[in-house]
Amino acid sequence: MSDLFADDPLPDQSDRPLREDAPLADRLRPRALDEVIGQEHLTGAEGAIGRMVAAGRLSSMILWGPPGTGKTSIARLLAAAVGMRFAAVSAVFSGVADLKKAFAEAEVAAKAGRRTLLFVDEIHRFNRAQQDGFLPFVERGTVTLVGATTENPSFALNAALLSRAQVLILHRLDAGALATLIVRAEELEGPLPLTAEARDALVASADGDGRFLLNQAETLYAAQIPEPLDPAGLGKFLQRRVAVYDKDRDGHYNLISALHKSLRGSDPQAALYYLARMLTAGEEPLYVLRRLVRFASEDVGLADPQALVQCLAAKDAYEFLGSPEGELAIAQACLYLATAPKSNAAYAAQKAAFKTARETGSLMPPANILNAPTKLMKDSGYGKDYAYDPDAEDGFSGANYWPEGMAPAEFYQPFERGFERELKKRLEWWDRKRRERQAAEE
Structure with missing residues (x-):
């Protein structure tokens, strides 16, 4: 007998015989x-x-992993393995009254010398106050808490609860694990009506979810298909599982991070893959475009000034064409960014300049570079001796533009790559001319 997978928080029924018509996932x-x-x-x-x-002792824990990876099964089996009483609630269906009842029953059991493992499915769905309600019972040892969540505990659970529980990460099931599930199903129900290639396609369609795979297998068995299906036939018969992707949660941030890092690492193939993952899962294209525009300034910058132009053009093209035609423009911008030379010099310069601006407060610019629209301002020295650069030799006066009492700072330091190589030459030329003018004045 074998696998997993019901995240339904029912009382432990592992010792009860299962009905012949029970779902395949339950029978396995x-x-x-x-x-x-x-x-x-x-x-x-x-x-x-x-x-x-x-060791025969459990500590409270949070089981964090994708759907269909065995969180509920592990919790049930843990209680049996160490001789604990198993109790379960679901944050989807339970409220404060259910929690109070569970804690009261655990206290009665504790007085009788029996420890309770309290399994809380979808624990992230309890609000912060409800999560705090677990703390005294966990601290007193009334219950050993085992929570299950598909959401990142760092964001979904409060710090007080996390400090009292160990977070254990469950992996999505790989192709080998899913293939083992199919073998176990076939030992129970007989061969699936699939060619070898279709079996591989069935495994791929599960996207790491064992419960989904077994449900699909059960559908195939129930259909009593006379001849094995090839991948095309399987695709017509079964719906491919929609990729897990919550646009306001972990999957969203993981994929945008992967896209950003792939672009930064100049891997256009991986960048295009993650872009496709997001768009095919239903991500808002304008959100992706906003991230690409930001990347163009932050990670490409002046190493290729056309990067920002490409991204804004992609935004215009998408808004003009819509989906799906406009998505090609997004892919084009993505590939441009991945293959562009990279520089964060402008980004670093902006942060440094903003920091200095906050630190120096309201220092007055030198009077010679201030406009003097009134006679009073002109009499006060505004604009006096201003050097008009186009009239200067080489179109460069070398004048000082920094506030009095503040030494010139160097925020922008271009790299020797892409267009910034040319900018670096210009800065070096201006610095040299500035030093020559200063030396001549002395």
């Missing part, structure tokens, strides 16, 4: 921790869970 639910697939880094002898079970 593991009966021991070593039957859980794909999480050996946790459940193995050297893993955090394996060590706790060997």
Whole structure:
């Protein structure tokens, strides 16, 4: 018997016989921790869970991982492995009254000498005040808390709760783990009506979700297909699983980070892949374009001034054409950025200049570079002895533009790559001319 996967917080039924018409995922639910697939880094002898079970004592923990990776199954099996009472609530269906009842029952069990493992599914859905409600019961040892979440605990759970629980990360199931699930299903139900290539396509369609894979397999069994399906036939028969992607949560930030890093690392193939991942999952194209525009200034800058122009043109093209035609312009801007020379010199210069501006306060610019629209201002020295650069030799006066009492600063330092190589030459030429003028005046 084998796998996983129901994240439904029902009472432990591992000792009860399952009905023949029970869902395939339930019939293949593991009966021991070593039957859980794909999480050996946790459940193995050297893993955090394996060590706790060997010691016979559990600490509170948060199981963080994608859907269909065994969070509920692990929690059930943990309780059985160390002889604890198993209780479960779901943050989707439970409220304060359910929590109070669970804690009261745990206190009664504790007085009888039986410890309780309280499994809280979708724990991130409880608000901050509700999460705080767990703390006294966890601290007193009334319950050992095992929470399950698909969201990043750093953002979804409050710090007080996290400080009392160990976060354990479950991996999405790889192709090998999913293939093992298919083998176990076939041991129970017989061969799937698929060619070898279609089996691979079925595994790929699951996107790391074991429960989804078993549900798809169950659909194939129920259809009683007379001849094995090839990948094309499978695609017509089954819907491919939509990629997990919450636009306001972890998947969103992970993919935009991957896109940004791929662009910065000048890998156009990977950048285009992550761009496609976001757009095909339903990300708002204008959000992606805003990030590309920012990248053009922050990471390419003046090494290729056309990068910003390309991104703004892509924005205009997308707004003009819409989807899907306008998405080609976004891809073009993405490829341009990935293949452009990189420089953060403008970004670093902006941060340094802003910092200095905050530190120096309201220093007055030198009077000679101030306009004098009134006689009073002119009499006060505004604009006096201003050097008009176009009239100067070489079109450069070398005048001082810094406030009195403030030494000239150097914020922008271009690199020797792309167009900035030319800018570096210009700056060096101006510096040399400035020194020559200063020496002549002395």
